[in-house]
Amino acid sequence: xTYIQSPHLKAVPEDYKSAPNSTQLPAYIDLxxxxxxxxxxxxxxxxxxxxxKHHINTLIGPSGCGKSSIINCITRLTDYINTAKVHGSLFVxxxxxFEKNTDLIGLRRNVGMIFQKPLPFPMSIRKNFELPLxxxxxxxxxxxxxxxxxALRDVGLWSEVANRLNKSALQLSGGQQQRLCIARVLALQxxxxxxxxxxxxxxxxxxxxxxxxxxxxxxxxxxLIVTHNLSQAKRIADYVAFMxxxxxxxxxxxxxxxxxxxxxxSNPITAAYVQGLTE
Amino acid sequence: xxxxxxxxNVSDKLLKVASWLGSLLILFFFIAxxxxxxxxxxxxxxxxxxxxxxxxxxxxxxxxxMLLSTMLLLVLCLIFALPIGIGSAIYLAEYTNSHHWFVKxxxxxxxxxxxxxxxxxxxxxxxxxxxxxxxxxxxxxxxLTLSVMVLPxxxxxxxxxxxxxxxxxxxxxxxxxxxxxxTIFKVLLPMATQGIILAxxxxxxxxxxxxxALLYTSGYVTRMPESVFDSGRSLSVHIFDLxxxxxxxxxxxxxxxxxxxxxxxxxxxxxxxLSHIFLNRASSL
Numbered sequence: 001x002t003y004i005q006s007p008h009l010k011a012v013p014e015d016y017k018s019a020p021n022s023t024q025l026p027a028y029i030d031l032x033x034x035x036x037x038x039x040x041x042x043x044x045x046x047x048x049x050x051x052x053k054h055h056i057n058t059l060i061g062p063s064g065c066g067k068s069s070i071i072n073c074i075t076r077l078t079d080y081i082n083t084a085k086v087h088g089s090l091f092v093x094x095x096x097x098f099e100k101n102t103d104l105i106g107l108r109r110n111v112g113m114i115f116q117k118p119l120p121f122p123m124s125i126r127k128n129f130e131l132p133l134x135x136x137x138x139x140x141x142x143x144x145x146x147x148x149x150x151a152l153r154d155v156g157l158w159s160e161v162a163n164r165l166n167k168s169a170l171q172l173s174g175g176q177q178q179r180l181c182i183a184r185v186l187a188l189q190x191x192x193x194x195x196x197x198x199x200x201x202x203x204x205x206x207x208x209x210x211x212x213x214x215x216x217x218x219x220x221x222x223x224l225i226v227t228h229n230l231s232q233a234k235r236i237a238d239y240v241a242f243m244x245x246x247x248x249x250x251x252x253x254x255x256x257x258x259x260x261x262x263x264x265x266s267n268p269i270t271a272a273y274v275q276g277l278t279e
Numbered sequence: 280x281x282x283x284x285x286x287x288n289v290s291d292k293l294l295k296v297a298s299w300l301g302s303l304l305i306l307f308f309f310i311a312x313x314x315x316x317x318x319x320x321x322x323x324x325x326x327x328x329x330x331x332x333x334x335x336x337x338x339x340x341x342x343x344x345m346l347l348s349t350m351l352l353l354v355l356c357l358i359f360a361l362p363i364g365i366g367s368a369i370y371l372a373e374y375t376n377s378h379h380w381f382v383k384x385x386x387x388x389x390x391x392x393x394x395x396x397x398x399x400x401x402x403x404x405x406x407x408x409x410x411x412x413x414x415x416x417x418x419x420x421x422x423l424t425l426s427v428m429v430l431p432x433x434x435x436x437x438x439x440x441x442x443x444x445x446x447x448x449x450x451x452x453x454x455x456x457x458x459x460x461x462t463i464f465k466v467l468l469p470m471a472t473q474g475i476i477l478a479x480x481x482x483x484x485x486x487x488x489x490x491x492a493l494l495y496t497s498g499y500v501t502r503m504p505e506s507v508f509d510s511g512r513s514l515s516v517h518i519f520d521l522x523x524x525x526x527x528x529x530x531x532x533x534x535x536x537x538x539x540x541x542x543x544x545x546x547x548x549x550x551x552x553l554s555h556i557f558l559n560r561a562s563s564l
Binding site (some may be wrong): 121122 | 375376447448449454455456457465466469470526
């Protein structure tokens with residue numbers, strides 16, 4: 001994607017406020033001046049962004065503006081990139097997870113992550129659940145099976161796989177695999193779900209099923225979805241954060257309620273970007 | 280219907296013919312070799328050939344002690360080489376950055392080690408295992424030398440099969456809160472099983488074909504080995520001895536060669552079959 005320098009970029013109104021009507025909402029995840037550099041190159045500039053409890057929060061913007069990197073910061077998957085450095089504070093349930101003594105296993109149990117490409121482990125459906133559940137200290141086999149069944153029911157997959165739990169998870173269709181991956185995360189009973197373009201590898205029918213599922217899940221979980229599918233964001237989002245890039249750095253341009261972002265954004269770049277939808 | 284354009288490019292056709300001829304040539308050599316061995320060797324082979332000890336320097340009798348020595352050498356070699364090989368491969372693939380100078384140095388050394396002539400390996404085995412560690416001419420010394428020889432091959436192949444697993448699997452595992460140990464042993468190694476088995480088969484083939492390195496280390500005594508500290512003659516050494524030092528030993532040499540090829544083939548087939556069963560079971564447990 002080529003970025004054409006826009007004269008509007010610096011013309012952010014002085015009185016622009018990030019999310020005027022939502023400051024009272026509790027945030028399960030709260031980014032405060034978080035930025036990321038890899039090999040001393042800035043991936044995204046310091047940004048502050050609350051992820052509201054029991055809402056569908058979405059991150060939109062063009063490819064390469066750092067949306068997925070934000071998600072990787074929240075689960076600290078950035079730890080596995082040698083040259084990555086994070087700055088600022090990132091609070092999950094009021095704990096700054098950038099601190100050194102953070103319990104990563106606990107963090108990842110509370111904050112589940114779904115990737116773009118559904119990737120069940122190449123083992124049976126049952127084993128796909130047993131492995132993480134065992135790792136999180138659930139010793140009783142009955143309890144593990146209960147959790148698996150509940151999670152599979154939550155994603156509407158139970159009736160489809162109940163009689164083939166011992167078959168390889170790779171035999172499922174793409175949409176089923178993505179629901180399996182969501183269920184695998186739900187079985188750990190997280191508080192928040194981060195979904196990184198969860199439908200981009202799926203057909204429209206599977207996408208609709210996942211979207212309905214996410215609507216259902218927001219009652220119990222805090223949800224953050226990265227998507228570059230604007231119509232999807234419009235369909236399901238409660239709050240939208242719009243990112244753009246500035247000198248090859250990702251940058252948060254505007255964060256507000258979905259209605260405002262799509263109908264009356266305060267930043268001209270946001271307006272131009274979301275209008276791409278209707279053209 | 281519009282006919283598809285026909286391809287009249289001469290160089291395309293030449294390349295096709297040349298590659299076809301090349302494949303044919305290879306097939307010809309393979310068939311010639313196998314036929315030669317079967318024609319000359321089959322008459323000597325019967326059940327007694329596998330069960331008896333050699334007589335008259337191997338002109339008569341069987342190859343039972345060599346079979347046992349060969350199997351002992353192989354099993355011991357794998358017992359030493361596999362854990363070290365898998366461990367090093369895990370270290371290289373999972374704990375190091377492939378661009379780091381130290382890793383590059385290890386890689387370079389492995390490539391050099393892999394191309395060291397086996398006679399040099401044999402001398403090293405003789406100096407180190409036979410003399411310095413005082414294991415003497417024994418199956419143990421031979422097996423240790425063989426494992427040093429196959430390690431580079433084993434490590435590089437297993438490392439490659441680990442590196443070929445998409446990074447996304449690791450991210451999925453870490454995001455689910457799996458520790459690095461669990462990720463490696465429960466997710467990545469099972470996925471690399473096919474590669475590990477292939478590397479093992481290659482190592483077995485290399486070890487079974489080895490002659491030079493064993494002359495110096497496990498010796499060429501033809502009696503039945505009673506322990507791994509006994510000297511023992513491998514099949515390949517037996518073939519070498521029969522064809523070079525024993526006038527009139529050719530029929531036995533051919534028969535032993537045929538046995539060696541059959542042994543390799545059957546190990547290959549059995550390993551593939553077992554791994555197939557194992558993988559099917561693992562993916563549905």
